[in-house]
Amino acid sequence: MELSLRLDKKIAIVTGSAMGIGKAMAQGLASVGATVVIADIAEDIAQKTAAEIISDGGKAAAYKLDVTDSEQYKNFVDSVVERFGRIDILVNNAGLNRRNLCINMPEEDWKTIIDVNLTGVWIGCKTVAPVMIAQGRGKIINTCSIMGYVSLPELTGYSASKGGILQLTKALALELADYNIQVNSVAPAYILTELTQKLKDNKEMYADLIGRTPMKRFGTVEEIAGPVVFLASELSNFMTGHTMPVDGGWLAW
Numbered sequence: 001m002e003l004s005l006r007l008d009k010k011i012a013i014v015t016g017s018a019m020g021i022g023k024a025m026a027q028g029l030a031s032v033g034a035t036v037v038i039a040d041i042a043e044d045i046a047q048k049t050a051a052e053i054i055s056d057g058g059k060a061a062a063y064k065l066d067v068t069d070s071e072q073y074k075n076f077v078d079s080v081v082e083r084f085g086r087i088d089i090l091v092n093n094a095g096l097n098r099r100n101l102c103i104n105m106p107e108e109d110w111k112t113i114i115d116v117n118l119t120g121v122w123i124g125c126k127t128v129a130p131v132m133i134a135q136g137r138g139k140i141i142n143t144c145s146i147m148g149y150v151s152l153p154e155l156t157g158y159s160a161s162k163g164g165i166l167q168l169t170k171a172l173a174l175e176l177a178d179y180n181i182q183v184n185s186v187a188p189a190y191i192l193t194e195l196t197q198k199l200k201d202n203k204e205m206y207a208d209l210i211g212r213t214p215m216k217r218f219g220t221v222e223e224i225a226g227p228v229v230f231l232a233s234e235l236s237n238f239m240t241g242h243t244m245p246v247d248g249g250w251l252a253w
C-alpha cells in the first residue's frame with residue numbers, strides 16, 4: 001500500500017484566499033502539487049498572494065470574485081474551466097463577521113453575514129458541482145467554525161451562518177455521493193488572522209477565549225491548511241457529509 005497526499009495536476013479553487021486562513025489553505029494545496037486559483041473580492045491582494053505562491057515554486061492564478069454574486073461566479077467558473085480544463089477541488093472559505101448583540105444588530109449586518117458566509121457557499125457549490133459531475137469526481141470543502149456547533153454572545157448572525165454550513169454540507173454530500181464528489185467542512189476554533197487580531201489585542205477577551213480552549217492558545221493558519229489538504233486528497237475518499245473540528249479541544253469539554 002502506498003498512500004499519497006499529492007495533488008499533482010489537480011485544479012483547486014479557494015475562495016477568500018487573498019489572506020488569512022484561505023491564503024494558508026491555498027499555500028498548503030500548492031505545496032502538494034495543486035494549481036491553486038486564488039478567488040477573492042480583494043483583487044490586488046489576491047494577485048500578490050498568487051505571485052508569492054509562484055515565487056515559492058507553486059502554481060497559482062488570481063481572480064476577482066465576490067462569492068455573493070451568482071452571475072459573476074458563473075463567469076468566473078467558465079473562465080477557470082476554459083483556462084485549466086477542469087475543477088477538482090473547491091474550498092468555500094470566504095467569510096466575515098460583524099459582532100453585535102442581536103438586539104443592536106442592524107438588519108443589514110445580519111443580511112451581509114448570511115449572504116457572504118452561507119449564500120456564498122451555496123452559490124459556489126451550485127456553480128461548481130455541475131463541472132465536477134461531468135468529470136465524475138470532485139472534492140468540496142467548506143469553512144465552517146466551532147460556532148456552527150456552539151456559540152457565544154454577539155454571534156447570532158455568525159453562528160447561524162456557520163450552523164447553516166454544517167447542515168448544507170450534509171445535504172449536499174447526499175446529493176453528490178453518486179457522482180463520486182465528497183463534501184466536507186473544517187470547523188476551526190479561534191485562529192490568528194485579521195479577523196481575530198482585535199480579539200487577541202483585547203486582554204480580557206483573549207483570556208476568556210484561551211480559557212475555553214484546552215490547548216490554551218489560538219490556532220495557526222497552517223493548522224487549518226493541513227486538514228484541508230487531507231480532505232482534498234485521496235486519503236479522505238470515504239469521508240463525506242462531515243464537519244471536522246480543528247479546535248485545540250474546544251468541543252471536547
Ligand SMILES: NC(=O)c1ccc[n+]([C@@H]2O[C@H](COP(=O)([O-])OP(=O)(O)OC[C@H]3O[C@@H](n4cnc5c(N)ncnc54)[C@H](O)[C@@H]3O)[C@@H](O)[C@H]2O)c1
Pocket residue numbers: 015016017018019020021022039040041042065066067068093094095096116120143144145146187188189190191192193194195196
Ligand atoms: N479566524 C478565525 O478564528 C476563524 C475561526 C473559524 C472560522 N473562520 C472562518 O475562516 C474563514 C476565513 O477567515 P479568516 O480569519 O481568514 O478571515 P480574513 O478576514 O483574514 O480573510 C477573509 C478573506 O475573505 C475575503 N472575502 C470577504 N468577503 C468576500 C466575498 N464576498 N467574496 C470573496 N471573498 C471575500 C476577504 O477579502 C479575505 O481575503 C471565514 O469563513 C471565517 O468565518 C475563521
